[in-house]
Amino acid sequence: MSISSNQVIMITGASKGLGRALTLAFSKKGARLAICAREETKLLQVKKEAVQQGAMEVLAITADLSISRDVERFVALTEATFGTIDVLINNASILGPSPMPLLADYPEGDYQDVLRVNAVGPFLVTRRVVAKMLQEKKGSIINVTSEAGHTGYRGWGAYGISKFALEGLTQTWADELDGTGVRMNMVDPGEMDTEMHALAVPDCNYDLVDPNEVVDVFLHLASAESTENGERIQATEFLQKRGALS
Numbered sequence: 001m002s003i004s005s006n007q008v009i010m011i012t013g014a015s016k017g018l019g020r021a022l023t024l025a026f027s028k029k030g031a032r033l034a035i036c037a038r039e040e041t042k043l044l045q046v047k048k049e050a051v052q053q054g055a056m057e058v059l060a061i062t063a064d065l066s067i068s069r070d071v072e073r074f075v076a077l078t079e080a081t082f083g084t085i086d087v088l089i090n091n092a093s094i095l096g097p098s099p100m101p102l103l104a105d106y107p108e109g110d111y112q113d114v115l116r117v118n119a120v121g122p123f124l125v126t127r128r129v130v131a132k133m134l135q136e137k138k139g140s141i142i143n144v145t146s147e148a149g150h151t152g153y154r155g156w157g158a159y160g161i162s163k164f165a166l167e168g169l170t171q172t173w174a175d176e177l178d179g180t181g182v183r184m185n186m187v188d189p190g191e192m193d194t195e196m197h198a199l200a201v202p203d204c205n206y207d208l209v210d211p212n213e214v215v216d217v218f219l220h221l222a223s224a225e226s227t228e229n230g231e232r233i234q235a236t237e238f239l240q241k242r243g244a245l246s
């Protein structure tokens with residue numbers, strides 16, 4: 001997969017879990033990275049690891065992507081530092097209360113918080129980033145979805161509903177981007193061994209995917225070979241088809 005060494009990759013929610021794994025995978029390719037999360041300590045630790053892994057340059061910004069002015073600051077600083085953004089990965093997400101309440105018992109404030117971070121946040125970041133991508137007639141936007149955003153499951157409440165919204169956003173925006181040179185796709189990474197999953201399924205007794213195992217799907221969508229637009233890619237199925245997983 002050809003990722004050019006100076007490609008600019010923006011990753012939201014990069015301080016742990018899948019976002020961290022993606023940051024380190026693109027760092028190994030020598031990319032320039034703009035990463036964010038709300039909490040600074042873990043984010044700066046990932047920045048340090050990214051540089052050690054070979055990233056050409058890393059901009060780490062604390063920002064809450066559900067807040068417009070934070071989105072503006074993150075994107076403006078990235079454009080001022082790198083001049084362009086080649087790939088945007090909308091990865092940041094929250095689960096909401098743990099254990100997850102049934103919808104009838106779901107607190108209104110939590111419901112609104114989950115929708116704001118998981119569904120409004122990617123809209124705000126993409127709307128700010130896509131304008132320059134359209135001028136440059138190139139760009140790859142990758143949204144991280146979930147099986148809970150594809151099928152409704154008891155107890156997955158606001159989280160699942162927010163991912164249904166993200167899937168609708170992806171389909172609609174991809175259609176609007178058709179033929180522009182800018183592409184938008186979504187990846188369902190499968191159930192991964194992360195802090196979010198531990199909160200969602202605290203008594204989990206089955207095998208989970210290591211986030212490092214699914215990064216190749218994102219490397220593909222970011223690469224010059226990728227032509228997909230508007231697709232929903234289930235990571236393990238995609239990698240098994242390519243023979244990358246047994």
Ligand SMILES: NC(=O)c1ccc[n+]([C@@H]2O[C@H](COP(=O)([O-])OP(=O)(O)OC[C@H]3O[C@@H](n4cnc5c(N)ncnc54)[C@H](OP(=O)(O)O)[C@@H]3O)[C@@H](O)[C@H]2O)c1
Nearest residue numbers: 013015016017018037038039064065092093191192194196
């Ligand atoms: N884990 C799974 O099994 C699974 C399955 C399917 C899909 N997914 C999806 O995969 C993605 C990554 O999940 P994960 O399991 O790696 O989650 P995670 O371990 O909880 O990490 C989430 C990341 O997002 C950041 N974040 C949360 N809210 C934010 C906000 N408002 N603004 C900026 N950053 C924010 C967090 O840092 P701060 O808290 O410091 O902000 C953290 O870096 C998510 O989109 C998730 O929905 C996960």
